[in-house]
Amino acid sequence: MIVVKQLTKTFKLSRQQKRERGEDFSGSTIDAVREVSFTCTPGRIFTILGPNGAGKTTALRMIATMLKPTSGTITVMGYDVARQPQEIRRRMGFLTGSTGLYGRLTPNELVKYFADLYGMEKNEFQRRREELFALLDMNDFANRRIGKLSSGMRQKVSIVRTMIHDPEVVVFDEPTVGLDVVTSRNIIQLIRSCKDAGKTIVFSTHRMGEVSLLSDDLAIIHKGQLCFNDTYEEFLGRMQTKSVEDEFIRLVEEA
Numbered sequence: 001m002i003v004v005k006q007l008t009k010t011f012k013l014s015r016q017q018k019r020e021r022g023e024d025f026s027g028s029t030i031d032a033v034r035e036v037s038f039t040c041t042p043g044r045i046f047t048i049l050g051p052n053g054a055g056k057t058t059a060l061r062m063i064a065t066m067l068k069p070t071s072g073t074i075t076v077m078g079y080d081v082a083r084q085p086q087e088i089r090r091r092m093g094f095l096t097g098s099t100g101l102y103g104r105l106t107p108n109e110l111v112k113y114f115a116d117l118y119g120m121e122k123n124e125f126q127r128r129r130e131e132l133f134a135l136l137d138m139n140d141f142a143n144r145r146i147g148k149l150s151s152g153m154r155q156k157v158s159i160v161r162t163m164i165h166d167p168e169v170v171v172f173d174e175p176t177v178g179l180d181v182v183t184s185r186n187i188i189q190l191i192r193s194c195k196d197a198g199k200t201i202v203f204s205t206h207r208m209g210e211v212s213l214l215s216d217d218l219a220i221i222h223k224g225q226l227c228f229n230d231t232y233e234e235f236l237g238r239m240q241t242k243s244v245e246d247e248f249i250r251l252v253e254e255a
Contacts, residue, residue, distance in 0.1 A: 001200055002040040002063060002169065007072035009033040009058050032058040034224040035072070040200050044216035045191065047232070048204040049248065055224040056204040057096065060173050063202065064094040076169055077200075090118070093167035095158055095175050103147025107138060107157045110146060111164055118165035125164070132160045136186055151178050159187065169200040176210065188213055208245045220251055227255035 009032045018025060033055045040046040050056045061067040063074055065085035073080065079087040102110055108129075115125040133139050136156045141149060146157060155178060163170070172191065176184040191214055194201050203214060211218065215232035228235060228251055241247045 001042060001075075001077065002046075002202065003073075003075045004039070004059075004063070005037050005073045007033055007036045007059065007062065007074060008070050009055075009062060009067060010070040031224050033062070033221075036221070036224070036226055037072075038219050038226070038229050040202050040217070042200045043195060043198045045195055045201045045203055045214045046217045046219070047211055047215040048202065048219050048221060049206065049211055050204075050221040051206060051252065054221045056221055057173055058224075059221070060094070060096070060171050060202065060204060064092060064171055065089060066094075088169075091167055092169045092171065093162040093165070094171045094173075095162040096173040101146050101154055101157060101161075103145065105146055106143045107133075107146060107149075107160070108142045110157060111160050114161050115164050120165055128164055128166060129160075132163055135190060136160065136183065152180060152183060155179055156183065159190070163190070167199070170194050170202070172201070172203045174205055175203075176205075176207070208243075208248065212244060220248065222252045222255045225255070227251050 010029050011032055012029050013021070013027075018028070036055075036059060038046070048056050048059065058067065062069050062081065063076065065081050065088050068082060073082075075081070076088045077091050081088060105113070111129060112125070115129075120128075133142060136159065138153075138156055138160070141153055146154060149157070155175075159175065175191075176187050179187065188210070191201060191203060203210075205211060211232070218228065218230065218232045218235050219226055220228040235247070239247045241250055
């Protein structure tokens, strides 16, 4: 379970960043996330939906212990992100499009490296490796250097690196960006299998089709604040427009 309470992240702006925000901006800081609260429960897919720059990735990086909150609290499986980050990292898989990979290694070598970091037993590693490589159709390039792979292939390697230790909590930050239709479908299947296994899942996207396919619970974030936080069923029940996309735009414009 993930419990987020009154979460805020404030960044100090450089001179260049202040200029980029225009003459009307007079402050020296900006709240990328402001007083956000939500709960993610095991066995359900919690989707965070928002336009680019809304604060989705900042919130997820704080959950994943990559950024420290300015104020508020986050607990993951009962552990506090500020005081017990190592305990959380052992139990979490975090996938983001900005994750760097070692270009000189092969997918086999890189995944084995991360499995060793997590202290996986040899038999368990082999079972997980075969399962994930088959699911994502990776065996044909398993021994090619990552630096020579396409962006879609590298994204698959990132996914296996994220999932190899079978984490209890999984955070997917726009995992299908840059992937073809077949691979995206495999990622959706993987997320659903995590749900079936009772994992705690947070999934961020700006693709409406994925929201409809995956969401049990939904939070819509805009300019660092939540403008909706409830079940996806409740979202559909409250709709004042004809489509999910139109309703999303309506809520963002109202916010």
